[in-house]
Amino acid sequence: MQDLGISILLDSRNMLRLLEGLWITVRIAFLSVAISMVLGIVLGMIMTLKNPIIKALTRIYLEAVRIMPQLVLLFLVYFGLTKAFNVHLSGELSAIIVFVFWGTAEMGDLVRGALISIPKHQYESGRALGLTSAQIYQHIIIPQTFRRLLPLAINLTTRMVKTTSLIVMIGVVEVLKVGQQIIEANRYTAPSAALWVYGAIFFLYFLVCFPISRLAGRLEKRWQG
Template sequence: MQDLGIRVLFMGNNFERLLIGLWVTIKISLISVILSILFGILLGMVMTLKNPITRAVSKIYLEFIRIMPQLVLLFLVYFGLTKSFGINLSGELSAVIVFTLWGTAEMGDLVRSALISIPKHQYESGAALGLSGIQIYRYIIIPQTLRRLIPLAINLTTRMIKTTSLIVLIGVIEVMKVAQQIIEANRYTVPDSALWIYGTIFFLYFIVCWPISLLATRLEKRWKN
């Protein structure tokens, strides 16, 4: 029987190293998602203000982040800031900064869309019932906004987990970097190890992201009814 190279996964602690690398990816993603949600909510609320200055600033920020590829932002933060300003940033911290900037812009736009989708008569009905501005937001606006926002925020989480594979290019020892190290170390003894290593990474990402996508779909369908 032909040796297909699957044994490379079980040589030494290769599979354990892949799992450790995956945890680094998940950790960076979770930190970035949490910060993105917090800052994104604030940004989304600012974007709904009628002040022309705050609208202009938030729009410029949003368009800049959307136009600029995440890889370029990673290089700007990790290589540009460190050399130009003498700031000592690790690869992981640089990744968190970049993905938080990106996630904040995406989340802010989602929050803005969710807030403006609430019909005006909801505010008027709350006021007619004698509710204060804070009570209107607490009991009427925020619950409806969350119903619209949570599925979209969960989808953003899966996108962020997948996009963190870019951080291999700034030297972070995450799952893709570990894969490269294993393949390079076994390029002579197991020439076709890349198929099995990258195939394993595919399933690891799938195992992490698929339940999250299912949750988002289920919540979206449930709350539409």
């Protein structure tokens, strides 16, 4: 059993450490998503404005986020900002800053797309009924936008959870880092432990992401039907 390395996972202390690492991963991801959703909604509404300067600035922001790898952004914030401005940022805080920066851009574009996809006659019908602009948004635009946006926002959550695996590169002791520590500590007594430890990490990510993905699929089917 020891030769196969599975005994490493049967040690309750190692499993507890992996679960603690998973909690750090989930905490960073969901906190980043929550902040990104709030800021992204505001950004998405700004992106629908006709002002050419605002359009240009938001487009540059969006394209910069899409072109720049998240790992480079993590290095820029964690290593670059600390050196350039002599500030101390923990790995977790750096990760949250980067994921919010990324998630806000993605969420803003989703909100923009959902808003402009509402046909113009919906606004005109609301005005014809004597509704104010606030009432049109409250009773017509926002409910439709929410239905179109929620499955996409949930998928963004799944992507962010998976992308948190990059934060191991800036020293955050999340689930992947814990797995590496366990493997390193047992490299002589259980040289095959990597297969089982990384397999367990895969399973833990699956347990977190699969229900979220299924929820997004169900909502999309229900609201399209």
